[in-house]
Amino acid sequence: xxxxxxxxxxxxxxxxxxxxxxxxxxxxxxxxxxxxxxxxxxxxxxxxxxxxxxxxxxxxxxxxxxxxxxxxxxxxxxxxxxxxxxxxxxxxxxxxxxxxxxxxxxxxxxxxxxxxxxxxxxxxxxxxxxxxxxxxxxxxxxxxxxxxxxxxxxxxxxxxxxxxxxxxxxxxxxxxxxxxxxxxxxxxxxxxxxxxxxxxxxxxxxxxxxxxxxxxxxxxxxxxxxxxxxxxxxxxxxxxxxxxxxxxxxxxxxxxxxxxxxxxxxxxxxxxxxxxxxxxxxxxxxxxxxxxxxxxxxxxxxxxxxxxxxxxxxxxxxxxxxxxxxxxxxxxxxxxxxxxxxxxxxxxxxxxxxxxxxxxxxxxxxxxxxxxxxxxxx
Amino acid sequence: xxxxxxxxxxxxxxxxxxxxxxxxxxxxxxxxxxxxxxxxxxxxxxxxxxxxxxxxxxxxxxxxxxxxxxxxxxxxxxxxxxxxxxxxxxxxxxxxxxxxxxxxxxxxxxxxxxxxxxxxxxxxxxxxxxxxxxxxxxxxxxxxxxxxxxxxxxxxxxxxxxxxxxxxxxxxxxxxxxxxxxxxxxxxxxxxxxxxxxxxxxxxxxxxxxxxxxxxxxxxxxxxxxxxxxxxxxxxxxxxxxxxxxxxxxxxxxxxxxxxxxxxxxxxxxxxxxxxxxxxxxxxxxxxxxxxxxxxxxxxxxxxxxxxxxxxxxxxxxxxxxxxxxxxxxxxxxxxxxxxxxxxxxxxxxxxxxxxxxxxxxxxxxxxxxxxxxxxxxxxxxxxxxxxxxxxxxxxxxxxxxxxxxxxxxxxxxxxxxxxxxxxx
Numbered sequence: 168x169x170x171x172x173x174x175x176x177x178x179x180x181x182x183x184x185x186x187x188x189x190x191x192x193x194x195x196x197x198x199x200x201x202x203x204x205x206x207x208x209x210x211x212x213x214x215x216x217x218x219x220x221x222x223x224x225x226x227x228x229x230x231x232x233x234x235x236x237x238x239x240x241x242x243x244x245x246x247x248x249x250x251x252x253x254x255x256x257x258x259x260x261x262x263x264x265x266x267x268x269x270x271x272x273x274x275x276x277x278x279x280x281x282x283x284x285x286x287x288x289x290x291x292x293x294x295x296x297x298x299x300x301x302x303x304x305x306x307x308x309x310x311x312x313x314x315x316x317x318x319x320x321x322x323x324x325x326x327x328x329x330x331x332x333x334x335x336x337x338x339x340x341x342x343x344x345x346x347x348x349x350x351x352x353x354x355x356x357x358x359x360x361x362x363x364x365x366x367x368x369x370x371x372x373x374x375x376x377x378x379x380x381x382x383x384x385x386x387x388x389x390x391x392x393x394x395x396x397x398x399x400x401x402x403x404x405x406x407x408x409x410x411x412x413x414x415x416x417x418x419x420x421x422x423x424x425x426x427x428x429x430x431x432x433x434x435x436x437x438x439x440x441x442x443x444x445x446x447x448x449x450x451x452x453x454x455x456x457x458x459x460x461x462x463x464x465x466x467x468x469x470x471x472x473x474x475x476x477x478x479x480x481x482x483x484x485x486x487x488x489x490x491x492x493x494x495x496x497x498x499x500x501x502x503x504x505x506x507x508x509x510x511x512x513x514x515x516x517x518x519x520x521x522x523x524x525x526x527x528x529x530x531x532x533x534x535x536x537x538x539x540x541x542x543x544x545x
Numbered sequence: 546x547x548x549x550x551x552x553x554x555x556x557x558x559x560x561x562x563x564x565x566x567x568x569x570x571x572x573x574x575x576x577x578x579x580x581x582x583x584x585x586x587x588x589x590x591x592x593x594x595x596x597x598x599x600x601x602x603x604x605x606x607x608x609x610x611x612x613x614x615x616x617x618x619x620x621x622x623x624x625x626x627x628x629x630x631x632x633x634x635x636x637x638x639x640x641x642x643x644x645x646x647x648x649x650x651x652x653x654x655x656x657x658x659x660x661x662x663x664x665x666x667x668x669x670x671x672x673x674x675x676x677x678x679x680x681x682x683x684x685x686x687x688x689x690x691x692x693x694x695x696x697x698x699x700x701x702x703x704x705x706x707x708x709x710x711x712x713x714x715x716x717x718x719x720x721x722x723x724x725x726x727x728x729x730x731x732x733x734x735x736x737x738x739x740x741x742x743x744x745x746x747x748x749x750x751x752x753x754x755x756x757x758x759x760x761x762x763x764x765x766x767x768x769x770x771x772x773x774x775x776x777x778x779x780x781x782x783x784x785x786x787x788x789x790x791x792x793x794x795x796x797x798x799x800x801x802x803x804x805x806x807x808x809x810x811x812x813x814x815x816x817x818x819x820x821x822x823x824x825x826x827x828x829x830x831x832x833x834x835x836x837x838x839x840x841x842x843x844x845x846x847x848x849x850x851x852x853x854x855x856x857x858x859x860x861x862x863x864x865x866x867x868x869x870x871x872x873x874x875x876x877x878x879x880x881x882x883x884x885x886x887x888x889x890x891x892x893x894x895x896x897x898x899x900x901x902x903x904x905x906x907x908x909x910x911x912x913x914x915x916x917x918x919x920x921x922x923x924x925x926x927x928x929x930x931x932x933x934x935x936x937x938x939x940x941x942x943x944x945x946x947x948x949x950x951x952x953x954x955x956x957x958x959x960x961x962x963x964x965x966x967x968x969x970x
Contacts, residue, residue: 268623326623338934345933462683517676
């Protein structure tokens with residue numbers, strides 16, 4: 168277990184930071200290999216449908232038809248919003264060679280804290296929203312901070328600690344919600360925290376279809392791009408993630424980078440359920456707040472290759488696939504095929520990517536050998 | 546003072562490990578007995594609690610063994626949960642259609658299918674083992690949902706998240722004479738049950754605990770328990786096991802000695818998936834009589850946890866699984882009123898604390914006494930433990946063990962490191 172954490176060229180490093188020859192050609196290859204992977208995944212899914220006695224052509228036609236509906240495109244963006252946040256959170260970790268599987272626990276904890284804090288505040292509109300967002304950021308970072316502490320002080324691998332903390336978060340949230348935060352005036356199954364006052368609501372862009380949280384998601388992705396790819400801090404982060412030992416000789420503390428990366432990752436994770444809390448339910452509720460988005464975020468980050476643009480595209484693709492499920496059910500295709508398809512897409516993308524990187528490495532080595540031989544002859 | 550210290554230390558050294566374990570076991574039972582007599586909290590060692598604990602221990606233990614077989618050949622298996630899910634579904638399907646034994650067979654095959662996918666992804670295509678495991682969990686969760694929609698929807702009591710109930714069960718055994726099982730058609734006395742009812746110091750407790758293991762014992766539990774010594778024997782006493790372990794410790798060296806590391810790793814992951822699938826099948830065939838979405842409830846990860854603080858050894862895994870099985874079992878039998886347990890923890894930590902302080906192990910001593918103080922406060926103030934908090938116990942314990950005792954744990958050296966044949970040159 169500990170090997171993955173220490174080894175700079177460990178399995179994560181290999182996948183997440185492929186060696187790059189030249190930017191343009193690589194992004195071309197990336198695009199091509201991702202497209203090939205998606206096509207393979209679609210073929211496997213079609214085969215699955217066919218074997219189980221469903222018509223793949225009808226299923227795909229239904230899905231494509233969905234895209235012609237502008238309402239469905241808005242739904243795609245609405246569904247993509249939380250995925251963008253959780254994928255960005257995962258990607259921040261990956262940049263430092265940290266696998267944050269704990270987005271799930273971090274965002275649910277943050278959602279409860281933010282909703283509860285929001286219901287007690289009475290501030291003018293924008294300030295109220297900003298305060299709730301701040302609570303979400305801090306709570307997410309705090310929950311991720313436990314993993315950071317365990318990693319740098321106690322040498323506990325973050326994969327294990329975040330998995331355990333996901334489950335601890337679930338029961339902890341259940342306990343504080345039921346004991347302290349539940350609004351007992353509401354009867355029935357749909358229990359929630361007290362509804363946030365209207366000043367703390369984030370307005371919709373398109374009434375009832377798309378919330379402004381989508382814009383905030385794009386802003387966060389843009390910040391992610393600037394910070395990671397265009398700032399000195401981002402350079403340090405990537406350098407340390409790529410090879411912690413080498414980076415430390417340049418004075419970059421791996422410990423510090425680990426802590427910062429996990430805190431930032433957790434903070435962004437805190438925003439995952441904010442579309443629900445600020446724009447839809449205006450509260451936290453065990454059945455009202457969406458779950459499983461943290462794990463979905465891992466798949467989106469992998470599909471988007473941890474790149475800001477890739478993440479947005481991947482989130483929109485998954486949002487689109489999710490939005491087709493109602494139509495699929497009408498066409499008598501079990502809509503769980505959508506989620507199966509997403510998992511297969513991610514698996515093939517990672518596999519094809521790994522194969523492409525290996526081939527590129529072999530080519531680079533061959534070219535170097537040829538150049539050396541030529542140089543030797545001259 | 547100094548004489549006491551030496552005598553305790555030398556006693557520890559001169560005692561063989563087996564003797565030590567036996568001594569500790571007997572002391573724990575004695576403390577439990579005292580607690581029971583003091584508080585009148587009979588469920589602490591009742592046969593009902595132990596029986597329930599055993600049924601809850603088995604799936605976790607199998608998940609732990611699944612982790613063991615994967616990591617011993619050098620592959621991390623975060624996907625145990627997913628493989629268990631496959632086991633619950635295929636097990637329930639087989640048991641519903643063809644009876645429980647075929648159900649178990651299909652559960653094992655279903656889990657192995659998950660192991661095979663994980664193996665192809667990580668060994669053939671060399672992708673990151675954690676990523677593959679995470680995707681495995683998602684694939685299994687939604688995959689069986691898709692299958693349920695095809696197979697279970699429309700069946701009586703079946704649906705997208707539930708299978709129809711099974712009509713046949715695996716036979717249960719009551720041991721004759723000791724636990725009142727029948728011989729032929731005639732009944733026999735329930736000797737242990739009689740002793741348990743008397744409730745004498747230690748004897749009553751031992752009888753209750755033994756009776757819990759001997760009455761209502763499912764044949765499946767018995768077989769599953771035998772897999773612990775079997776795993777230990779295969780992994781540590783056969784040349785096949787040596788090859789398996791060497792693939793996880795030093796694959797390059799193993800390869801140079803003619804071990805086909807790739808094949809060995811495939812075999813390891815197939816077995817790992819089979820164990821996880823069996824654990825899932827146990828949940829959907831023995832623990833209940835149908836498949837239900839979310840039935841595994843994180844047991845794959847608890848199994849992973851028992852593997853870690855069982856120090857990657859079968860006996861440690863059994864021990865860890867038993868602790869969780871017991872704490873769940875006592876909750877099941879006694880509800881939230883488990884105050885007797887706090888007293889037990891209080892006495893145990895007080896004794897450990899005192900011994901540690903006598904041995905001048907200040908750190909361990911103060912930790913133990915700290916736990917004892919918490920247990921005392923809990924004993925005096927808490928009347929009912931919230932269900933939601935006790936659920937997280939396995940995960941909290943895992944983190945505490947990893948944070949405090951990680952230097953004593955020794956995982957396989959190359960678990961998680963990708964391997965390519967000829968890569969060692």
